Amino acid sequence: xxxxxxxxxxxxxxxxxxxxxxxxxxxxxxxxSSAVAKLERDLGVTLIDRSRLRxxxxxxxxxxxxxxxxxxxxxxxxxxxxxxxxxxxSGTVDLGTLQSSGGIDVPAVLSWFHDTHPLVSVRLRQxxxxxxxxxxxxxxxxxxxxxxxLTGRAPNGVTARVLSSEPLLxxxxxxxxxxxxxxxxxxxxxxxxxxxxxxxxxxxxxTDEAFADAGFDPALPYEVSDYRTxxxxxxxxxxxxLMPATEAARLDDxxxxxxxxxxxxxxxxxxxxxxxxxxxxxxxxxAFVDDAERRAAAGT
Numbered sequence: 052x053x054x055x056x057x058x059x060x061x062x063x064x065x066x067x068x069x070x071x072x073x074x075x076x077x078x079x080x081x082x083x084s085s086a087v088a089k090l091e092r093d094l095g096v097t098l099i100d101r102s103r104l105r106x107x108x109x110x111x112x113x114x115x116x117x118x119x120x121x122x123x124x125x126x127x128x129x130x131x132x133x134x135x136x137x138x139x140x141s142g143t144v145d146l147g148t149l150q151s152s153g154g155i156d157v158p159a160v161l162s163w164f165h166d167t168h169p170l171v172s173v174r175l176r177q178x179x180x181x182x183x184x185x186x187x188x189x190x191x192x193x194x195x196x197x198x199x200x201l202t203g204r205a206p207n208g209v210t211a212r213v214l215s216s217e218p219l220l221x222x223x224x225x226x227x228x229x230x231x232x233x234x235x236x237x238x239x240x241x242x243x244x245x246x247x248x249x250x251x252x253x254x255x256x257x258t259d260e261a262f263a264d265a266g267f268d269p270a271l272p273y274e275v276s277d278y279r280t281x282x283x284x285x286x287x288x289x290x291x292x293l294m295p296a297t298e299a300a301r302l303d304d305x306x307x308x309x310x311x312x313x314x315x316x317x318x319x320x321x322x323x324x325x326x327x328x329x330x331x332x333x334x335x336x337x338a339f340v341d342d343a344e345r346r347a348a349a350g351t
Contacts, residue, residue, distance in 0.1 A: 054126055056090040057119045059083045060098065064116045065193065067106055120192045124327065131329045141170035142331040147185035147197030148177050150277055151298050153215035153318040154346060155198065155339070164338045171331045179276045181251030189321045195332035198339075200253020201319045202260075208327070211319040214343040219257060219314040220299040222282065223291045223306050230306040237310065238265040244290035246281045247271040254316060258293050261314050 063072035063083060073080040091098050098112035108116065131142040148157055161173060176194070178184050182201060188194035190206040198214070205211040221235045229235050240262070247269075248255040262269055273290055275281050278298040284290055285305060295316050299307045322328060322336050 052090065052093055053086075054123065056086045057123055059086045060090055061116065061119050061123065061193075063087060063099065063106075064108055064112065069106070117191070124192045128327075128329050131331060139170055140168045140331045140334055142329055143172045143174060144196070144329070144332045144335050145174045145176065145188075145194045146335065147188060147194050147199070148175060149182065149185075149198055149200065149318070150177065150179070151295055152198050153217055153295060153297055153316070155215050155318060155342065157198070160338050160342050164335055167338075168331065168334060171334070173335065178251075179249070181249050181255070182253050183251035186321055189323055192323065192327065195328065196320060196322045196336050196339075199319050199321045200257075200316060201321070202253050202256045205319075205321060208324055209321050210324065211321045212340065213317050214320050214339060215318040215346075216315055217296040219254065219293045219310060219316050220296050221291065221293055221308045221310055222285050222299055222302060223308075224285055224288050225304075225306055227288075227291065227306065229291075229308070232308055234309045234311045236265070236312070237261040237314075238267070240269060240291065241265070241267045243269060244273075245269040245271055246273045246275060246284045246290040246292040248281070249274060249276055252276075254293070254295065257314050257316060261293075261310075 059072065059076060059078070062075045063069055066072045066075060069084050069087075070080050073083040076083065087099065094115075096111045096115075097109050098115055100107045100109050100112075127142065131140075161175070164171070164173065182197075182199035185194060185197035185199050186201070186206055186209060189197050189209050199211070201211050221229070221240075223230055229239060232239075245258075247258070250256075273281075273284055275284070278294050281292045281294060282302050282305065285292055293310070293314070320336060320339050322332070328336070
């Protein structure tokens with residue numbers, strides 16, 4: 052069994068596609084298929100069911116995937132530990148981000164980190180599905196750290212720290228029945244068409260909870276995965292929406308009102324435990340924490 056075989060298998064398992072898995076590891080598909088087939092022969096079990104149009108993992112394959120991830124992660128940590136004795140961090144860090152990171156200037160943090168640790172490669176993955184995908188990835192070891200909008204408890208083995216907090220704001224068009232208010236309550240949106248967001252998003256969970264507490268279930272015919280589209284739908288009077296203050300601040304042509312009671316949207320840094328984190332991942336996590344502390348001290 053070779054590390055290369057494990058890497059190829061994990062890529063195919065994550066993508067549920069030999070072609071996409073091969074593209075992910077930058078190898079031709081035939082080489083990936085051959086390596087995975089040899090791995091199955093060496094183990095004496097079938098890991099991937101190829102009998103359908105879309106491949107799936109077998110029961111042994113799903114169990115093996117967990118251990119394969121752990122083995123690759125342990126090998127990576129061992130390699131980075133050995134090479135860190137010259138005082139220079141190296142290696143690769145997988146970072147997940149959201150469509151909006153609130154007050155966190157992700158490019159600025161990454162720029163500083165790159166200048167400080169030029170031998171570390173950061174692979175950035177922005178989620179369309181929202182925080183739930185990133186939390187699962189940090190928990191299973193396929194991602195080192197992620198910015199997430201956590202509304203409940205973090206999964207086992209994942210530590211979450213608040214980096215940014217801001218209110219959700221109500222957005223409507225000028226002339227809307229609520230546009231001249233000083234503020235609105237979630238209950239005021241009863242009967243409104245609301246532009247919503249995917250269920251994996253922290254904003255969606257917060258708004259669902261706010262509407263449930265107000266005693267109604269709004270009409271949500273529009274579900275979008277970016278705030279620009281949400282604003283466009285509002286601009287054309289197809290619905291109203293709620294969004295984080297940093298996003299709403301860009302909408303000069305729409306009415307933006309506070310909610311009372313306030314609904315607070317927190318962006319957390321989700322990381323694996325220190326035993327599962329490489330030195331490079333811990334350094335990047337600390338860079339985000341330091342940035343949050345600087346913003347807090349400056350009142351921004």
